[in-house]
Amino acid sequence: MYGRLPIVKMLAATVALTAAICAVMVPIHWDGQQASTAAPKIDNLLTVMIVLSSFVFSLVMVMLFYALWKFRAKPGDESDGEPIHGNTRLEVAWTLIPTVIVLFAGGYSWSVLSDIEKPADNPLTVDVFSQQYAWSFGYPGKDMAWSEGEMHVPVNRQVQFKMHAQDVIHSFWVPEWRIKKDNVPGITTTAIVTPDKIGTYQLICTELCGFGHASMRAKVVVESPAKFREWVGGLKSKVPQPLAESITQDTEANPVPLDAGGA
Amino acid sequence: MTAAIKQPGWIRGLLGAILAGAFGFGLVIALRSISGLPLYDTEQTGYPHVVVPLILAPLGFLAGFGCFDYWLRWAAGLPTIPDDHSQHGAKSWKDYFRFNTDHKVIGIQYICTTFFFFFIGGLLAMLIRAELAQPGTQIVGAAAYNSLFSTHAAIMIFLFVIPVFAGIANYVLPLMIGAPDMAFPRLNALSFWMLPMAGILFIASFLAPGGAFDAGWTGYAPLSTGAPLGQSFFNLGVQFAGASSIATALNFLVTIITMRAPGMTFWRMPLLVWANLSTSLLVVAATPFIAGAQFMVLFDRVLHTNFFQFAAGGDVISYQHIFWFYSHPAVYIMMLPGFGIISEVISIHSRKPIFGYRLMALALIGIVVLSYSVWAHHMFVAGMFSWLRVPMMLTTLLIAVPTGIKIFSWLGTLYFGKIHTYSTAMLFALAFIVTFTIGGISGVMLGMVPIDIHVSDTYFIVAHIHFVLFGGSVFTIFAGIYHWFPKITGRMYDEKLGRVHFWGTVVGTWGTFIPMHWVGMDGMPRRVADYATQFGDWNLLISCFAFALGAVQLVFLYNMIVSWRFGPRAAANPWRANSIEWQVSSPPPIFNFDEIPRVVGGPYEFGVPGAKHAIMAGEGTEAPAQEPTVVGTT
Numbered sequence: 033m034y035g036r037l038p039i040v041k042m043l044a045a046t047v048a049l050t051a052a053i054c055a056v057m058v059p060i061h062w063d064g065q066q067a068s069t070a071a072p073k074i075d076n077l078l079t080v081m082i083v084l085s086s087f088v089f090s091l092v093m094v095m096l097f098y099a100l101w102k103f104r105a106k107p108g109d110e111s112d113g114e115p116i117h118g119n120t121r122l123e124v125a126w127t128l129i130p131t132v133i134v135l136f137a138g139g140y141s142w143s144v145l146s147d148i149e150k151p152a153d154n155p156l157t158v159d160v161f162s163q164q165y166a167w168s169f170g171y172p173g174k175d176m177a178w179s180e181g182e183m184h185v186p187v188n189r190q191v192q193f194k195m196h197a198q199d200v201i202h203s204f205w206v207p208e209w210r211i212k213k214d215n216v217p218g219i220t221t222t223a224i225v226t227p228d229k230i231g232t233y234q235l236i237c238t239e240l241c242g243f244g245h246a247s248m249r250a251k252v253v254v255e256s257p258a259k260f261r262e263w264v265g266g267l268k269s270k271v272p273q274p275l276a277e278s279i280t281q282d283t284e285a286n287p288v289p290l291d292a293g294g295a
Numbered sequence: 296m297t298a299a300i301k302q303p304g305w306i307r308g309l310l311g312a313i314l315a316g317a318f319g320f321g322l323v324i325a326l327r328s329i330s331g332l333p334l335y336d337t338e339q340t341g342y343p344h345v346v347v348p349l350i351l352a353p354l355g356f357l358a359g360f361g362c363f364d365y366w367l368r369w370a371a372g373l374p375t376i377p378d379d380h381s382q383h384g385a386k387s388w389k390d391y392f393r394f395n396t397d398h399k400v401i402g403i404q405y406i407c408t409t410f411f412f413f414f415i416g417g418l419l420a421m422l423i424r425a426e427l428a429q430p431g432t433q434i435v436g437a438a439a440y441n442s443l444f445s446t447h448a449a450i451m452i453f454l455f456v457i458p459v460f461a462g463i464a465n466y467v468l469p470l471m472i473g474a475p476d477m478a479f480p481r482l483n484a485l486s487f488w489m490l491p492m493a494g495i496l497f498i499a500s501f502l503a504p505g506g507a508f509d510a511g512w513t514g515y516a517p518l519s520t521g522a523p524l525g526q527s528f529f530n531l532g533v534q535f536a537g538a539s540s541i542a543t544a545l546n547f548l549v550t551i552i553t554m555r556a557p558g559m560t561f562w563r564m565p566l567l568v569w570a571n572l573s574t575s576l577l578v579v580a581a582t583p584f585i586a587g588a589q590f591m592v593l594f595d596r597v598l599h600t601n602f603f604q605f606a607a608g609g610d611v612i613s614y615q616h617i618f619w620f621y622s623h624p625a626v627y628i629m630m631l632p633g634f635g636i637i638s639e640v641i642s643i644h645s646r647k648p649i650f651g652y653r654l655m656a657l658a659l660i661g662i663v664v665l666s667y668s669v670w671a672h673h674m675f676v677a678g679m680f681s682w683l684r685v686p687m688m689l690t691t692l693l694i695a696v697p698t699g700i701k702i703f704s705w706l707g708t709l710y711f712g713k714i715h716t717y718s719t720a721m722l723f724a725l726a727f728i729v730t731f732t733i734g735g736i737s738g739v740m741l742g743m744v745p746i747d748i749h750v751s752d753t754y755f756i757v758a759h760i761h762f763v764l765f766g767g768s769v770f771t772i773f774a775g776i777y778h779w780f781p782k783i784t785g786r787m788y789d790e791k792l793g794r795v796h797f798w799g800t801v802v803g804t805w806g807t808f809i810p811m812h813w814v815g816m817d818g819m820p821r822r823v824a825d826y827a828t829q830f831g832d833w834n835l836l837i838s839c840f841a842f843a844l845g846a847v848q849l850v851f852l853y854n855m856i857v858s859w860r861f862g863p864r865a866a867a868n869p870w871r872a873n874s875i876e877w878q879v880s881s882p883p884p885i886f887n888f889d890e891i892p893r894v895v896g897g898p899y900e901f902g903v904p905g906a907k908h909a910i911m912a913g914e915g916t917e918a919p920a921q922e923p924t925v926v927g928t929t
Contacts, residue, residue, distance in 0.1 A: 037710070062816040063749060074745045081743070085736040092702060092732045096725070099709035104716070105646070110871075112902035113647035113712030123651045126703040127696060134692035134739065141743040142685055148745065149681075195678075200518040201611065203676065203752060207818035210749040212676045216612060217517060218605025221678035238752035238820045240511050241518060243438035246823035 042094050049090035050083070057082050067208035067229040067254065070148035074210045077144050084133060149224055152190035158183065160195045161275045162202035162215040165244030167235060170271040170279070177267035178275075183235065184253045186260040190226045196278040203239035206252055214239055220279075227254040303361025303394060311359025316352035323347050345503075346527050346597050353492035353535060361394040362485045384885040394488065396480035398469050399883065401487050403783065405462025406776070408487075412454035412494050414852070419447035421845050428838035430828045440824035441509035442525070446497055448512035449529060452629070453536040454494045456768050460632035461486075461543045463775045464571045466783055468547065470876035470883060471565050473556025473892045473909065478549040486542040493536035500528030511822060513622070516603035516614040520595040530593040537586045540628075544578035547571050556875070556909070558894035563908075565874045565898040566655055570635025573659040577624045577631070577666065585621035588614060612679055619670035627666045629764060631659060633771025634701055637724045640774050641705050643872045644721040645712030648899040651704045658697035658704075665694045675747045684744050691742035698735055702728060718870065719793030720778035723770050726801050730766030734759060737812065752822075755815030761808045773800070773851070780858070781865030785882045788858040796851045803844025810837050873908040874898045888912060 058079055066072055103113070159170035160183075169183040170176055185191050195204055197215035204223065205212040208231075213223040237248035255263070271279075300307055323344040327334050337343065357363065368375045383397040384390075391404055423443050426434040435443060465483065469476055477483045500507040505523025508514070519526050551572050555564070564572075592614070594600040601607035603614050642649045649655060671679060671687040705728060716722060737759040740746050750756065773796075780788050814830045814837075815821070826834070868877040875892055876883070890912030900906030 062813065064817045070745075074749055077743065077745055078740070081740050081746070085740070089732060089736060092706065092728065095703075095706045096709070096728060099706065099712075100714060100716075100725070103645070103709060103712050103714050105713035109713055111646070111713060113645055115648055115900065115902035115906075116650065116711055117648050118651035118654070118707075122707065123654050123700070123704075127654075127700055130696050130699040131693070134695050135689075137739065137743060138689045138692045141688060141745055144745045145685070200521070201515060201677075205752075205820070207749070210745075212748050212751055214676055214678045216678045218609070218611055219678060236818070236820055240441070240515070240822045243436070243441060243509075245441075246437060246820075246825040 042098055045098075046087070046090045046094045049094060050087045053086040053090065054083055057086065063207070063210065065208045065229075066210075067206075067227055067231060067233060068210065069226040069228050071208065071210045073144050073148055077140060080140065081137065084137070088133075151192070151224060152226070155190040155192045155224070156185065157192050157194060158185065159271070159275075159279060160193050160204055160215060161198065161271075161278070162195070162204070162237070162248075163198035164200065164242050165237070165248040167237075167248070167250035168275070169250075170275070171264055171267070172279075174264045174267070176271045176276065177264055178269045178271045179267055180269075182251045182253070184255060184260050184263045185227055186257040187230050187254050188226065188228055189257070190224060193223045193225070194279070195221045195223065196275070198274070198278065200241050201239045202237050202241050202248065205236045205238045206233050207236065208233050212238060230254050230256065303359070303364055305360070305392070308356045308360035311355035311357075312352045313355070315355025315358075316348040318355075319348035319351035320344055341597050341599075342524050342527065343597055345524060346531070346593070349496065349528065349531050353489075353496070356492070357485065357488055360488060362481075362488055365481055394484055396476075396484050397885070398465050398477045398480065398483060399783075399887075401483050402462050402464075402466025404487050405458055405465055405490070406783075408491060408494075409455050409459035409462055410852075412450050413459070414848070415498070416447050416450040416455060417845055417848060419443050419450070421842065423447060424838040424841040426824055427826075427834050429835065430826055430831045432824050435824070437824045438506060438509060441511075441822070442501070442507035444822060445509050445511050445529075446500070446507050449497055449508070449532070450494070451764075452512060452625070453533060454490065454497070456629045456764060456772070457540060457625070458490055458536070459772055460571075460574070460629070461540070461547075463636070463772075463779065464547065464567070464632060465543070467779055467876055468568060468571055469550060469554070470782075470879065470887055471568055471874050472551065472554065472559055473875050473888065473894065474550060474554035475887050475891070477546050478554055479546050482542050483546055486539045486546065489535045489539035489542075493532040493534075493539070496528045496532035496535065500525040500532075503528060513618060514589070514592060515618075516592055516595070516609075516611060517605065519592050520603055527593060527596060530589040530596075533589045534586055537582045537589075540578050541582050541586075544575035544582075547575040548579065551575075556891050556894050558909075560894075562653065562656075563894055563897050565635075566638035566649060566652070566659075567632070567635035569656045569659055570631045570633075570638075573663045574628050574631045576663050577628050581621045581624035581628070581667070583621075584617055585625070588617040588621070591617070612674070612677060615674050615677055616671070616679070619673045620667075623670040623673065624666045626763065627662055629768045630771075631662065633727075633768050633775075634659065636771045636775040636778065637705060637727055639872075639874070640718075640720045640724040640778050641708050642899045642901070643870050644715045644718060644724070645709050646715070646871075646901045647708055647712035648897070648901055648903070649704065650707030650710075651700075652897065652899065654700055655704050658700045661697040662694060665690060665697070669694055672742055672747070675744050676751045688742055688744050692739060695735060695739050695742075702732060702735070717790065718777065719788070719790060719797050720774045722794070722797045723774035723777065723800075726797070727767065727770040727774065730762060730770060730801075730804060734762035734767050737762060750815055752820055753815035754811045754819045754821055757821050758808050758811035758815060761804075761811070766804050766808065770800075770804075773797075776855070778870070779876075780855070781869050782876060782881050782883070784859045784862070785865055785880075786858055786860075786862035787865045787869065788862060789854050792850055792854040796847055796854065799847030799850065800844065803840050803847060806840030807837055807844055873900060875909045875911075878909060878911050 063075055157172050161168045168180045170178050195213060195215040197217040202215045209225050211223050211225045213221050231254055233252040235250040235252050237245055324334055365375055385400045426440055503524040506525055508525040508529035510519040510522050551568060591602040595602050601609040603609045603611055605611050638649055668690040671683050672691040675684050741759060810833050814833050819826050819830045865881045867880050892909040892911045894909045896906050896908050898908050
């Protein structure tokens with residue numbers, strides 16, 4: 033019965049539409065500038081998803097508009113359509129094929145996730161302190177040197193951020209790094225980033241934290257190791273008492289990234 | 296005057312509210328003075344002398360209004376006023392403002408009340424977009440802005456999308472299954488009247504010192520536990536909306552399970568009934584979790600418990616687990632009834648049986664089961680145990696499968712049919728397939744942890760939720776309203792105005808919410824009154840489309856009001872549908888059926904020769920003629 037449908041032409045139209053959508057969407061840098069080793073991996077995942085999604089979207093559009101063009105009732109036609117109640121093979125197909133697609137997407141995401149969270153040897157640890165509505169940063173490797181509203185990190189070295197919130201939940205996001213993590217009062221959370229482009233970026237709070245939420249930003253500078261040593265050496269103040277306490281209160285409820293814990 | 300006080304109604308209701316509120320206030324003051332506490336000064340968030348009256352006053356109103364009269368009289372041993380259905384039906388518009396146990400009256404009460412809140416929530420959205428049209432803060436300050444989007448979301452979710460589906464189903468579902476009313480009519484009326492209590496609490500919070508609740512509709516602790524008084528209005532409003540929702544869901548469950556007409560087996564139920572069965576299963580099990588979460592926040596605020604007070608050993612993240620254990624199933628509570636509406640509309644207007652009816656019903660059940668296992672995908676960056684992310688990602692991606700089955704089955708229904716697009720309901724159903732596909736695709740992307748880490752809490756999320764809740768749920772609501780408008784009002788709406796509303800809504804939805812994906816991925820966080828100037832042009836464009844989208848809803852409002860009053864009389868079955876609600880007059884008789892119909896076949900047997908869904912009263916004699924006559928067996 034389905035032989036009456038121009039299946040080959042519909043598939044060709046789907047592929048053509050997919051190609052057209054991808055030709056427009058794939059070259060665009062949706063996520064903006066890339067400035068960490070995780071960024072290209074996440075963006076590649078996004079590109080693969082855009083291609084797969086374009087195919088699914090095109091398929092639905094071709095199926096929909098072909099039906100609307102072909103099976104539109106003529107004016108005055110009061111008759112009913114053909115009493116088709118279903119087609120088991122087709123129903124099995126559109127249950128199993130999407131399952132395979134989403135499981136592929138899940139597996140790919142899992143591998144990207146393990147990859148971007150893999151701890152490296154000799155990472156730099158930076159403590160991130162957030163409170164309404166300001167960021168500050170401690171450098172435990174440098175005698176608890178403390179910087180307010182500005183963070184420097186060296187390029188091409190993995191940084192492990194240990195995050196502490198003093199009052200409500202805040203969230204640490206540097207869009208160019210593609211990394212985000214909530215800072216949760218009472219526990220320490222961890223994020224791993226390897227910045228790979230020298231430059232100045234913005235740290236944005238992305239968890240609603242009160243009336244000053246929109247302006248809770250900090251400056252992030254990625255620079256050469258030499259310049260970083262110079263900057264961190266020039267820091268005069270030390271992490272003050274209440275903040276230092278939140279490090280010692282470290283409950284370590286969840287610092288362990290995916291692959292670092294077990295085996 | 297004394298008669299007015301004795302009669303259940305508005306006067307006794309307002310009196311009850313005042314008395315109960317005063318009693319609550321007096322109780323708090325008395326207890327505080329006995330305990331030697333300062334009478335009025337409490338810690339920043341406490342205000343027990345406001346919170347306790349806020350709990351009691353709505354209950355006082357409901358009692359005074361007559362919601363409990365029958366039960367109280369029975370419990371007190373007084374002669375109950377016999378339930379002779381004298382309250383059934385509505386003779387004038389005033390009857391819609393009374394306690395009424397007729398499911399059709401309650402359905403209309405629900406729909407009108409929820410659309411009232413839809414327009415309030417829409418006005419708040421317009422204010423939000425006005426503020427966001429330019430970088431910097433122009434219209435409202437940052438604190439007031441937080442109140443705006445919090446109340447917008449709370450009203451749209453708890454007072455529009457969830458209850459409007461309950462309203463549509465309240466009207467249509469008993470008719471569809473051949474029942475004279477809901478199983479528990481008094482509970483049904485009580486459920487409805489709890490809803491305005493929630494709405495009044497949400498809106499009244501603007502009057503509280505410190506402004507309306509401003510911790511988002513998610514109300515994350517500890518921002519919410521430390522927020523000013525307005526947050527308590529949210530905590531309590533959710534209780535009333537939630538109790539209303541749970542009671543209605545119980546009512547639907549019992550009605551569907553026990554009150555189907557003879558012959559209406561589960562596999563002969565229209566998919567709208569299946570959808571409401573699934574939704575009700577979600578509501579009864581999930582909604583208590585948000586009620587619990589909001590009670591815990593309220594207790595932290597007023598009673599100084601320490602559920603989420605990290606300094607006293609509370610666990611901040613557990614709020615999010617409890618909250619999302621409700622609020623992810625809630626997105627299906629807001630979607631499954633819409634799936635049911637779309638199935639009805641597409642089948643009827645394609646003149647074809649639903650493609651894969653059983654798989655459609657099973658997909659609903661699949662979504663119900665899976666939806667309890669995906670909540671933590673809202674928390675991929677929240678700092679929960681990191682190993683929880685991958686299983687939650689996989690279940691989240693898998694839930695796209697039953698949803699995909701539904702999309703493909705609707706498309707399959709169109710094939711070899713006779714598609715009619717004269718009805719605005721069908722236009723919305725078709726547009727729903729397109730917008731919901733996009734919302735589903737962005738949902739799959741969000742389910743993938745590495746992408747979610749980047750776009751979490753950005754405008755990408757705002758784009759996604761509005762694509763599934765506005766382009767999804769609200770489109771299905773419009774489809775449902777247009778579809779059953781003739782049945783409910785007995786009048787036809789104006790299809791020309793319907794088309795203006797449809798195209799305006801489609802263009803407005805796409806123009807408003809598509810660019811939000813882009814600014815979100817490019818670095819604009821959500822819930823901000825001010826943003827980087829690089830996003831200024833896009834936001835101006837978004838605001839312009841949003842204003843157009845808001846304005847075109849007035850066309851809908853005009854069409855509904857004027858058509859209800861002056862529209863041409865509707866036939867009993869203008870769409871030539873099979874299901875039972877279309878076999879009775881428009882509007883249906885007061886008790887739905889003179890005689891309960893007998894169901895003899897599936898609801899979508901279009902094009903099947905001689906097929907019949909139900910035999911109505913007076914048709915009984917025809918039935919034997921349809922049975923095959925066997926001559927000369929042996």
